[in-house]
Amino acid sequence: MSASRPVPQTSAFRVVVAYGARETIRAFNTNKTSWVGLGIFMTVVAAAILAPWLAPHDPLEQDLMFRLKPPNDVFLLGTDYYGRDILSRLLYGARISLVIGLVAVLAAMLIGSVIGMIAGYYRGKVDLAIMQVMDTLLAFPSLILGLIIVAMLGPSILNLVIAISLTAIPPFARIARAPTIAMKEREFVEAARSLGFSDFRILVLHILPNILPEILVMGSLWLATAIRVEASLAFIGLGVRPPTATWGGMIREGFENILDSPWLVLAPSVAILVVVFALNLLGDGLRDAIDPKLRSGE
């Protein structure tokens, strides 16, 4: 864990930010694969944002004259059963995957870290109760939990976000709790407490910056998982309702024509794989960089 530095009261926030930025770049440079992962991911994000300008066709426009066409000059990745352009659907589908994944993981990160820090800081009965609930949630395989919640609430973007973030909260709570317990015994926290700082201030300004790197790295790895889970749910039939293009949904539809039109399934499959792999590259490289055990071992 990074050493704590004396933080002047007036500019505490700025120091934390500057320190964080320097450490982030160092972490990225430790493992060059992180840059590769980030590059690929940002490209996909850009493609998703620019979808309306990049897409050669309307993703929902049906043209029954051009059903199930293999990739050609007009439809670069071919057309689906309803004659819709696969490339355009792929670009718009990226938006759904990214929005659901990002919002779900951000929510889980926020809620999970707060819960974990509270449990670790106050210990006692609060801790016991919180961790029992988290363990119960963890006992469920995440895909099954997600599947049940979406099936019960109905497949909308909001419900998918709720389902995915619920499965991701316990791991974030766990990862925030353990270092908080260790950190609250350290001298700098005791010093802050003896100066009369509020618990809130201590948690946010003194403890959070120390556990933030781990939480952020886990966030990038969970974003990979969230995108994978969203696609899996859509494949089972619990994605955002058609005709909206989602990657998992495209695979589900394409699977019915797999014998004669394999490109329907291949394009979205590759898309999911590339995004998930890029995020894993990013998170995995960063984790190595911030893991103190591995840092000295190189």
Add this chain to the structure above:
Amino acid sequence: MYAFIIKRLLSALVTLFAVMTLVFVLVRIVPGDPAQVVLGDQASQEAIEAMRIRLGLDRSMAEQYVEFISNALVGDWGTSMVTGQPVLAEVLKVLPWTIELTVVSLALGAVIGIPLGVWAAVRRNKLTDYVTRVLSLLGLSFPAFVSAIILLMVFSIQLRWFPVISSGGDSFVERMRSLALPAVNLGLIMAAYITRVTRSAMLEVLGEDYVRTARAKGVPQGAVLWRHALRNALIPVVTVVGLYLGILIGNSVLTEVVFNRPGLGKLIVGALNQRDYTMLQGMMVIYTVIVVLVNLITDLTYGLIDPRVKYK
């Protein structure tokens, strides 16, 4: 040892109880009347009323809860709203398929993953290590249904080595042929996870003093690795494999759907599509039982690997 098992069993029961409560609540916060959903829009008011009584929905929440828990304890998980069969019987009918699939793929994952992880750790920061790391990262990036579809396209549709629908046949050979692709699919993903855990556990152990001592006294490299180092590295591996069970179960659902193979996954997806709430309720309980049992087995396995573990 017995005290430890009893203590673990008790805490497992608490978890199970909590999950069953969660299940009860989840099933009841569903928007809409389950009786209406089961019977469809055209059902008459009397029919819906009769169904509500049959499903016990006319009684108070507290009554329903007590009945749900006490019935579940004696193995009565209700009857499927769709087929009318007892839920437990339906679950037990397909359970062997899922157990067969997961056990074989777990074994496959260990057979591939452990040696690969050891090899990567020994060749740390060399080409072998680098390739292994990237490949295993790629392996765990595969959504299970994507890899399943690719296997299906290549080996069933193009090469025709395996059946497209893996529901098996009567003969042993047919059963194995239909198990092969689903097991390879799950096994390779598992292998990716196991390789990574084994590698990092081995890296840690290889730096220990006793490994250096073993080397210094002239123990051959193979014996150092497999007898001294791996034995100690296996504990984190077993722990993590236990934790990955949830991933394995989720992936088995997707695999069963793609290969059209009977099992818990197919059952739960079917129940979802038909809004079979009693079946869903039962499925959630069975999944929890499985997870809790596996965690218990994982804990007990430590003693087999490491005699120092004293089960306190």
